[in-house]
Amino acid sequence: MISVADLLTNNRIPGNYFAADTYVRGDLELGILENRRGDRLIAIPETLIQGIYSGLDKETGQASRLVLFNCGKWWGKTFYTRFREELTDYYGTALAEMPMVEFLQSLQQCWVTYGWGKLDLDHSLHSHGFLLIKTWESPFAALAPRNEVPYCFLEAGIFASFFSQLTGRELHCVQTTCESMAADCNRFLLGLAQRLKPAEAMVEQRLDHDAIVQRLCA
């Protein structure tokens, strides 16, 4: 016997938390952007992203990649905390108890609403201990300087620390294809640091995604 009243918690049914039309609120007069809980959001103009890229390049040269990656890691850590807090508050279940599909949907919707493009997880390398993350229409790739290696170091850092927090293991992330190099999407390999480390050199050697995966899983 199904009791409909029992299905309603506090007389509410959670919907799509990160839906853009309800998640982002703004006050034009005060120049304030907030999310639906009233936390402040910041809008980053394209020029700023370009400025960060070129400023870092001038100041630090090659090291700018590491700087971006570490910024991503730092930011990803707090992003995870907020993401978990917001979802737990809204859905009333701990992140760990959330069905995988709902977790993934929330992350995907969050990514879209934040303006970072589309995201999908590919589990085909699961048995080898890697997770493949694909993103499309990334502004960080679209505004990246012309380069011979994938340039979404910021996102790679975010993924590394987000999933490290989620799984409780120290994970690393390496990007293997990039929209800034005319690839169909951005591919990020995620896995234990010591196993993924060789991939960095392979990216430097300009190996393509399939070749990198083949060697990593060999």
Added chain:
Amino acid sequence: MQPQLEQLFDEAEKRYLKPEELQILNQYVGSLPARIDAYRALRDRELEVMQAVADQLQAALPNESVEKMERSIKNALLVLRYCAMGMLLNDEAFVVEKLRGWLTQKIQVFQTQMIDQTLYRLLEHRLDAVMTPQQKSLLSPCLEQAKQILLPVSASV
């Protein structure tokens, strides 16, 4: 609010509204008391309607997993709430926006399409019983829209 209606208020400084534009406003405002009535009917009988649907659903699909049926019913409660709001606003696009992508994906992953098909048929019957034909006709455009999005094309009832 309907975009067509919203546009009416956009150019106040430029000109006065034409008779046909005022007619649009009139139509909406005129239909509002009935919409609010229908909304109240739905709001007050939400549990009763859904409980009846849930009972019939279990009787119709005795071998189906309870967990899946509960998921379907929960989704339907949400859909009905969105439809009720869409009806108040006279805006079917509101319903589409809320459901498309997000709920369709969930339905696919949890594979509740077959249950949903039966559920919405039962829901329609139940709504016919508790709403007047006029109230139902106000809700129908939104509900039809939702069904079109959520149910497999060949099987929509």
